[in-house]
Amino acid sequence: MRPFLTAYWKNIVMLNYEVEQSLLYSYLPKGTELDFWNNTCYVSLVGFMFSETKVRGISFPYHKNFEEVNLRFYVRFKEDHDWKRGVVFIREIVPKRMVRFVANTFYGERYLYLPMKNSLQENTDSLEIKYEWLLKKQLNFIQAVVEKTSAPAFENSEEEFITEHYFGYTKLTDVSTSEYEVVHPKWNIHKVISYDLFCDTEALYSNKFKEYFIKPKSVFMADGSVVEIKNKRVFKFPL
Numbered sequence: 296m297r298p299f300l301t302a303y304w305k306n307i308v309m310l311n312y313e314v315e316q317s318l319l320y321s322y323l324p325k326g327t328e329l330d331f332w333n334n335t336c337y338v339s340l341v342g343f344m345f346s347e348t349k350v351r352g353i354s355f356p357y358h359k360n361f362e363e364v365n366l367r368f369y370v371r372f373k374e375d376h377d378w379k380r381g382v383v384f385i386r387e388i389v390p391k392r393m394v395r396f397v398a399n400t401f402y403g404e405r406y407l408y409l410p411m412k413n414s415l416q417e418n419t420d421s422l423e424i425k426y427e428w429l430l431k432k433q434l435n436f437i438q439a440v441v442e443k444t445s446a447p448a449f450e451n452s453e454e455e456f457i458t459e460h461y462f463g464y465t466k467l468t469d470v471s472t473s474e475y476e477v478v479h480p481k482w483n484i485h486k487v488i489s490y491d492l493f494c495d496t497e498a499l500y501s502n503k504f505k506e507y508f509i510k511p512k513s514v515f516m517a518d519g520s521v522v523e524i525k526n527k528r529v530f531k532f533p534l
Contacts, residue, residue, distance in 0.1 A: 298523040299401075299475070300350050305519035306415065306424050307343040307482070308439045310492060310511040311457060314338050318503060319368050322383055324464045324472035325532045327370040330380055332456040335512070338368045338385070338504075339457060340494070342426035342437040343519065344413060350397070357391075362411045362426050364388045364437065366500060369460055372474065381462030381474070386499060388428050402527055403465045403473055407499075418443070421488060424516070430495055439490040441516045445483035454484045458517050463524075470532045476525040482517035490514045 316329050316336040342364045365387040372379045389395055390411035398404040409428045416423040425438040448454035465473045496505045
């Protein structure tokens with residue numbers, strides 16, 4: 296069956312924060328549980344580019360290339376005897392109203408439309424990447440300078456844990472959860488030389504996240520790849 300969406304994701308800048316797990320309980324879809332790395336509960340603020348985007352194999356004018364910034368956390372879901380590792384999105388920002396409509400309508404996601412822009416500067420040994428979004432007449436941004444060279448994530452590393460969650464889970468109701476598979480190869484990792492962030496955390500996510508966003512536990516950039524998003528499944532659970 297043809298995937299729901301195909302695209303090239305690239306220049307995936309990830310700021311990773313340690314939070315109290317109780318902060319995320321209200322967002323947990325039924326049937327999932329929090330996934331930890333070294334007993335650490337993470338949320339990640341992620342900025343990246345969609346390129347050559349197609350829905351059901353069709354590309355739409357003015358909707359092929361665009362930015363996204365999202366806040367996500369990590370879960371696992373047991374089906375039969377196998378654990379699947381996935382992510383849950385707290386909020387996703389895009390500069391396309393149609394993308395917001397499709398994702399929210401067909402996948403039950405929490406997309407928000409805001410004006411956005413990006414920049415990429417290639418230097419001899421580094422890349423400078425910036426993602427910006429306009430909120431309440433103020434530019435918010437994620438900015439990073441990274442090494443130009445990249446390498447595979449080490450086995451059992453934090454980078455591997457964060458980048459290798461291959462399912463998305465969404466809380467539809469208190470007793471129903473949607474699942475979709477995200478197919479891509481392992482990504483190479485660029486080391487971050489410097490970074491900067493300005494984000495109105497309270498306006499976007501609520502003030503309960505604000506105290507945790509003072510300093511990330513880690514920052515890195517994944518190079519990205521072609522990605523396929525499969526059709527969703529819905530699981531319904533008894534009360």
